Structures are given as C-alpha cells and as structure tokens.
Amino acid sequence: MEMGSQSPWKLPAIDFTKPELKPGTDHWDSVKGQVKKPLKSSILENVEAQSRTFWPQGNTSFSKTIQSFAKGLTELSQMIRRMILEIFQVEKYMDEHMESSECIFKIMKYKGPKTGEVQVGLEAHTDMTLVTILCQNEVKGLGLQSSSTEEWIDWIPSKDAFVVIIGESLHAWLNGRLKATYHRVMLTGDKPRYSVGLFTVPKPGYMIKAPEELVDEAHPLLYKPFGYAELLKFVVSHKGRHNRSGFEAYCGVKN
Ligand SMILES: O=C(O)CCC(=O)C(=O)O
Numbered sequence: 001m002e003m004g005s006q007s008p009w010k011l012p013a014i015d016f017t018k019p020e021l022k023p024g025t026d027h028w029d030s031v032k033g034q035v036k037k038p039l040k041s042s043i044l045e046n047v048e049a050q051s052r053t054f055w056p057q058g059n060t061s062f063s064k065t066i067q068s069f070a071k072g073l074t075e076l077s078q079m080i081r082r083m084i085l086e087i088f089q090v091e092k093y094m095d096e097h098m099e100s101s102e103c104i105f106k107i108m109k110y111k112g113p114k115t116g117e118v119q120v121g122l123e124a125h126t127d128m129t130l131v132t133i134l135c136q137n138e139v140k141g142l143g144l145q146s147s148s149t150e151e152w153i154d155w156i157p158s159k160d161a162f163v164v165i166i167g168e169s170l171h172a173w174l175n176g177r178l179k180a181t182y183h184r185v186m187l188t189g190d191k192p193r194y195s196v197g198l199f200t201v202p203k204p205g206y207m208i209k210a211p212e213e214l215v216d217e218a219h220p221l222l223y224k225p226f227g228y229a230e231l232l233k234f235v236v237s238h239k240g241r242h243n244r245s246g247f248e249a250y251c252g253v254k255n
C-alpha cells in the first residue's frame with residue numbers, strides 16, 4: 001500500500017515492507033511519524049502492517065513456513081515497540097524492554113455457528129499483553145473498538161495485513177499514554193475461522209513499572225508494579241475477566 005492511501009479497514013494502515021526500514025534512517029522516522037498519528041489522535045490504538053517483507057512468498061502455505069512466519073511477526077513486534085519507545089522518548093529503556101519481553105505464537109480455530117445470526121466467538125476484551133499481532137483466514141469476525149468514539153469497526157480480512165493491538169501491560173508501562181484496544185470475535189455461517197496471534201508479553205519474574213520519565217504531576221502513576229503471570233492468574237479468576245475491570249482491580253493505584 002502506498003503511503004497515505006486509503007485502507008479498506010477504516011483503520012490506519014502502515015507499510016512496514018520496505019527493506020530500508022532500519023532505525024535511524026529517514027524512512028524509519030517517516031514510518032514512525034505514521035505510527036505516531038493514530039496513537040496521538042487516539043482514533044484507534046492499532047495499526048496494520050503489510051506482510052510481504054517478512055513473508056515474500058505469501059501466506060498460503062503457512063503451515064510449512066510457520067517458524068519463519070513467527071520470526072517475522074516477532075521482528076514486526078520489535079519494530080513497532082522500538083518506534084513507540086522512541087515516540088515517548090524512553091529509548092534508554094529499549095534494551096531492558098526488549099530483554100524483558102517474549103513472544104508467544106498461537107493458532108486459534110473458531111467453528112462456524114452454522115446459523116445466519118451473528119454469535120459471539122470471543123467476548124469484547126482487552127489483552128493483558130504488551131502488544132498482540134493478529135492475522136486470520138478469509139472468514140470475517142474480528143471487530144475493534146475505537147477508544148474515542150466507542151464505535152466497533154469490522155476488520156476486513158486481508159492476507160497482506162496484520163492487526164496490531166496494544167495490550168494492558170504496555171498501557172501500564174507507558175503510564176496510560178496508550179490505551180489497550182477492546183476487540184471481539186463475532187461469527188456467522190458455517191465456515192471455520194482460523195486466526196494466528198503473536199502475543200508479546202513480559203517475561204516471568206519481570207515487574208512491569210512505568211519509567212520515572214513518564215510519571216509527573218500531570219501524569220500521576222496509574223498502576224502499581226506487577227508481574228504478568230500474577231496478573232493473568234488474578235484476571236482469569238476475576239469476574240471482570242472480559243473487560244478492564246480485572247486489570248484495574250489488580251494493579252490500579254486507585255484501588
Ligand atoms: O481470533 C482473533 O482474531 C482474536 C483472538 C484474541 O483476541 C485473543 O486471543 O485474545
């Protein structure tokens with residue numbers, strides 16, 4: 001997709017495919033500027049990234065290329081987080097941030113409900129991750145909520161694009177500078193929906209704590225330091241599992 005062209009998704013689309021996309025180059029700064037826009041306007045804290053660089057042969061035989069696919073997604077996750085840290089001027093934490101995170105790759109299958117009526121495949125929720133990257137087969141179903149208008153936007157599946165979702169751990173680490181994106185899966189018809197997700201999460205034992213540079217009078221600390229595994233355990237057992245309340249109850253300073 002050409003820079004600045006309209007995406008079919010009503011979502012900001014950003015091209016990460018150019019080989020010259022390397023930190024410190026003009027092209028890096030230009031793409032970073034595009035990442036900054038949707039983050040700043042808070043239209044929706046996600047971006048789409050085209051896949052061909054990571055995956056030049058296309059995604060039809062992905063079972064064979066699953067490892068290189070996961071590697072490509074891991075690199076994309078790193079690039080996006082590198083840009084986000086630069087945008088919020090906390091580059092000095094880059095190594096710590098990268099070393100304290102790991103990527104989990106999952107393949108998911110949703111059976112078609114075999115009805116013409118839309119059924120919930122996965123309730124609206126935010127992820128507890130740092131960042132989640134999703135892609136899927138041609139069966140529609142993923143919806144993303146704009147944090148500013150609360151409008152639900154259907155993702156139109158595309159084999160050239162990924163959805164990048166900000167999770168609660170990154171929201172907390174940035175002391176609220178970015179919001180976690182609500183998303184859900186709604187299904188209809190009888191075809192199964194397959195999706196793959198790369199979930200970038202804090203490593204076990206690492207305490208997520210906002211850097212002091214992001215905490216000041218205008219931005220008081222929102223979350224107490226927490227470990228990811230402990231957070232997950234609490235959220236899963238909490239009645240607010242499918243919304244932000246479990247997260248807020250676990251580590252929100254106000255609680
Ligand atoms: O299947 C999808 O596209 C979404 C999966 C998801 O939101 C999750 O596993 O947290």
Ligand SMILES: [Fe+2]
Nearest residue numbers: 125126127183
């Ligand atoms: Fe999710």
